[in-house]
């Protein structure tokens with residue numbers, strides 16, 4: 428991370444992250460801020476204007492745990508390159524990533540962006556702001572824990588293959604939720620994963636998993652912990668990380684992983 432720290436964060440940062448930094452009324456306050464904004468009319472059907480208003484709230488009022496414009500660019504570039512049809516995000520919060528990536532997915536010819544969010548109030552905020560941005564046909568919000576929502580989407584046949592999975596929820600759930608997707612068979616060859624916050628706060632078990640060889644995964648499975656989903660150790664991954672900044676200016680990175688094959 429030395430190199431990253433030498434490069435300065437350009438632009439205006441969000442307010443600093445306080446001890447209590449979400450679920451204290453600020454998400455509803457954000458709705459009032461957006462709907463009472465003098466440029467509200469310009470936001471209708473315009474994802475960028477809605478993102479600008481969310482950023483303005485984060486910079487001038489209170490911190491929001493959004494991916495922010497810097498790290499978003501990495502994932503928008505990935506969407507342009509991979510042209511996913513179906514994207515799933517784990518952890519939607521107030522819809523910043525759903526709006527930024529849902530719009531990019533639509534522009535790249537994609538079909539559906541599922542935003543899985545366990546907090547029903549946050550889920551309502553995502554639906555409202557994605558609707559305001561004109562993305563109701565693309566962004567579908569699913570309320571509940573990520574694992575139960577993934578099972579539900581699979582069982583009802585809505586999601587057969589995830590082209591691009593964005594992990595941005597509870598950090599210890601990244602690995603078991605990815606393993607669940609592997610077990611359900613909804614990720615496989617050509618699936619790409621983008622995992623946020625692998626530096627801040629960090630996620631060593633996830634990095635270890637996606638950077639392991641098939642042999643290492645098989646060995647761990649036969650020796651070790653039998654609780655939770657076992658995943659599919661036969662999927663071959665290529666993984667690397669892309670540096671960026673939190674919207675508050677703190678260095679962070681996104682781990683980008685591609686499934687490039689299955690070992691028999």
Ligand SMILES: C[S@@+](CC[C@H](N)C(=O)[O-])C[C@H]1O[C@@H](n2cnc3c(N)ncnc32)[C@H](O)[C@@H]1O
Pocket residue numbers: 492493494495516517518519520521522523524525543544545546549571572573574595596597600
């Ligand atoms: C960092 S925020 C997501 C930010 C959002 N992706 C963005 O960049 O705009 C994490 C979100 O994950 C949600 N969350 C945490 N654990 C979850 C779980 N197991 N299932 C679904 N959502 C979860 C939290 O309620 C919170 O809204």
